[in-house]
Amino acid sequence: xxxxNSLRLxxxxxxxxxxxVRLTEDDIEFDLIGIDASLAxxxxxxxxxxxxxxxxEKVLIANNTSVIQDEVLAHRLGLIPLQVDxxxxxxxxxxxxxxxxxxxxxKLHARCEKGGPRSTVKSDELKWLPxxxxxxxxxxxxxxxxASKQKTYTSFSSSQDSLPEFSNNPIAPKYPDIIIAKLGxxxxxxxxxxxxxxxxxxxxxxxPVATAWYRMLPEVVLLQEVKGVxxxxxxxxxxxxxxxIEDIGKGxxxxxxxxxxxxxLCRECIRGDGWEKFVALRRVKDHFIFTVESTxxxxxxxxxxxxxxxLEDKCERVITELS
Amino acid sequence: xxxxxxxDQSKATFSLTDEDxxxxxxxxxxxxxxxxxxxxGYSIPHPSxxxxxxxVQTTGDAAREVLKDSCQDLMxxxxxxxxxxxxAVLDFKNQKNLEAVNIK
Numbered sequence: 001x002x003x004x005n006s007l008r009l010x011x012x013x014x015x016x017x018x019x020x021v022r023l024t025e026d027d028i029e030f031d032l033i034g035i036d037a038s039l040a041x042x043x044x045x046x047x048x049x050x051x052x053x054x055x056x057e058k059v060l061i062a063n064n065t066s067v068i069q070d071e072v073l074a075h076r077l078g079l080i081p082l083q084v085d086x087x088x089x090x091x092x093x094x095x096x097x098x099x100x101x102x103x104x105x106x107k108l109h110a111r112c113e114k115g116g117p118r119s120t121v122k123s124d125e126l127k128w129l130p131x132x133x134x135x136x137x138x139x140x141x142x143x144x145x146x147a148s149k150q151k152t153y154t155s156f157s158s159s160q161d162s163l164p165e166f167s168n169n170p171i172a173p174k175y176p177d178i179i180i181a182k183l184g185x186x187x188x189x190x191x192x193x194x195x196x197x198x199x200x201x202x203x204x205x206x207x208p209v210a211t212a213w214y215r216m217l218p219e220v221v222l223l224q225e226v227k228g229v230x231x232x233x234x235x236x237x238x239x240x241x242x243x244x245i246e247d248i249g250k251g252x253x254x255x256x257x258x259x260x261x262x263x264x265l266c267r268e269c270i271r272g273d274g275w276e277k278f279v280a281l282r283r284v285k286d287h288f289i290f291t292v293e294s295t296x297x298x299x300x301x302x303x304x305x306x307x308x309x310x311l312e313d314k315c316e317r318v319i320t321e322l323s
Numbered sequence: 324x325x326x327x328x329x330x331d332q333s334k335a336t337f338s339l340t341d342e343d344x345x346x347x348x349x350x351x352x353x354x355x356x357x358x359x360x361x362x363x364g365y366s367i368p369h370p371s372x373x374x375x376x377x378x379v380q381t382t383g384d385a386a387r388e389v390l391k392d393s394c395q396d397l398m399x400x401x402x403x404x405x406x407x408x409x410x411a412v413l414d415f416k417n418q419k420n421l422e423a424v425n426i427k
Contacts, residue, residue, distance in 0.1 A: 005396055008356050012400055018407045020415035030411065035404070038348040045345045301412045308405045314346045315394040315401070318339060322325075322391050 112183035124176035132156030174296030217287035231255035335386035
């Protein structure tokens, strides 16, 4: 029993190759070779829908006299990417009390002076409140108003900037120049936004990737030798210069496939009479060129590692369910 | 949830909740790799319900054990992908650092 499986696993371990082509702060392009399409697709689906992120969910609006409606404003706030590691926070469910472990509170108070020019509210005006909500809950008992402790919409027992991760880098939107709203003279927006952890499955604002996709490596095969004038013609046909000319002595020319990776499968090379006999266009079944673009919460290589971890967790859950 | 027969343990349908093509297709792939499996497939009864039915038929072993082994194999494959990827990213970063030093 174990023998057969371990042989296959050894084959898999021998054949799997990962080559990173490009790695920047925001995106990564890498090749996964020797893996099956179902696994590659599983990673892509998890990257888009099941990696947790933090985004604004509840917006408490105290004053909004701008032309942007409350719900439109709240929707826009939800889509702003926040630069905070979601692994440091917990999920919150319906009946949980918002505390410093599951909620991040932001404040936005913008006013456009009457008689002045129109102003733009950008995302850098969202200020982080490490001590929690500042809006007070309405209480019926007037006697308790004289007491020192007043209840707010969140119950933070400690300040979030006492945590080492946040003490020197405050939580803020990743990009400070996202336009939230535009105000005319005399208009004002005063609100508090609570950000929580969620998954792309529930709403796209919680997707940590701008997008993540893969394509399979194109395979361009010359079925017959293409020589002389035909070779020149072939090289000129291709808009992305997949083919190259090589000299074969006595002034003869032959076309060869130099850059199959840049092929877009536009099929220009087989357009025209008889060209289909010379060129075959296919894809390599187990070579995936992944591109992952992060919105900023986590670096893209960490995102892929987390996605693989989530697939492992799913398997673990099935195993425990079966035992 | 396992739907099968007490008499014949080699054939069963496993109904997993809160799952979709992500896990089911990968599991189906690893199940097919197992030589003990004669038939395996998955279906999603309705796209609005997050439920997947995985059918496993084996050459005699209990279907539940075969599915568990396939899950283990999938976990090992994932761990290997993760370690290979981390190594590749490290190599790439080191190579970039070397190139930056050489240019200077």
